[in-house]
Amino acid sequence: MTGQVEVLLDTKLCNGYGVCVTIMPDVFDTPAGSPVAVLLRDRVEAHERDDLDEAIRACPAQALASSEPPS
């Protein structure tokens, strides 16, 4: 699929604050008791890219990144 972006979560850095969950609840979750966030899916569509970029910026632990998947 064109325009898809891969979501990368570094669980060694993640503090489980959940800032990303408030921005993209259908991509990130912080289950009760979990010290780190989990990915509900690891790809987002082109139209979700602004939200993903915002989540990446907003992560205080710098635990999020994105990458263009190989076509």
Add this chain to the structure above:
Amino acid sequence: MTNNETLKNVVIVGASAAGLSAADGLREGGYDGRVTILGDEQHEPYDRPTLSKKLLASQGEPQLHSLRTRERLDAADLTLLLGHRAVGLDVDRHYVVTENGDAVPWDAVIIATGSRPRTLLTTEAERLPVLRTPADLHLLRQAAARYGEVTLIGAGLIGLEIAASLSGHQVEVTLINDLELPLRQVLGAPVAEELRELHRSHGVDLLLGVTVEGVSGGPGSYSVELSNGSTHRTSFVLVGIGVDANDEWLNGSGVALDAGVLVDAAGRANVPGVWAAGDVARLLSHPSLPESTRVEHWTHAIEHGRHVGLNVARGSAVPYASVPYFWTEQYGRRFHGYGRIRPDDTALLVEGALDDHEYLVLYGSGDEFHAAVSCGCARSLRGYRKVLERRGSWREALDLASHADVVHDVALHTH
């Protein structure tokens, strides 16, 4: 593409979350000239929120979380000068003067010097500790381990996070606050009440509705005189009574100040070429904020910094309108809030139950929707956030709640 061809030299004062985000915004906006970031601390830029949220309770030596690796700074061709505290700004000749005596030239300057904690002096004129830097963290951790008992003056977000971290680790905590209901303005009354009870149930000794008249003594033996006539004795005192903008280095520079650098909606100060971002900036106009305000939350620093960087790069004056957001974690519970609660707001519980510690509360008055605060319901916030972003009405917010079929017919008043 930059529309700002005359711009070759941008200086960012402050290696802060706002300053670094401004640098990223400059690059994102197509500016490819020189970017120099002046940092006053000797540490590589690190994430401050973790100091109170996580590192206080960590085992072993706390590891600072880097905000930017050297690789990332190099990849964006950003020059970071640590140990360069700015002491003056020359707006005629376009220099930032540092305490080392350097004059750093600029075509545009972004002020991101942040804020610093207010503190109190003892009667012996010693400054009482605060929590802002890794050195402060070290001192607090040492004191907690040594004395097993700590008194916190001020129950803002920082004070409450420290209380939660320490009391979860067998440290006796006394929390003194002038208001009866800590964080009421941030969380709203019903949530603030729940949080207060949470602290009580974890054994934090809350001395509320009293002010501190004076503190004497030193580490190991302090006496805190309270407005109710009593004296509280404690081994260690830490102060968390708010912050002041780091703007005094601009006194006399010609940049307009009023407890912060006054900026318009685009982030511009009154002097051409001078911008400010993050918690040093006092926003003269913002759609979610009723009056001029400094916003002291993390994501504001990030978003406002980037926004100003984009405007500088593009030669644009796009108004900043991000909805204020905060989060805090206490006793394993995660609180998130969007918007700004006003004193006359009504509170409406739309999800969960307050005593379940999983709930979402909306705040508004008349047809205005002002804020949404969640404990453990972060997943539901997105919709309300979107409504706040487009200045949607109370009705639109409530419609969202009914779509989710979770409306409780419970109105809670903030008074």
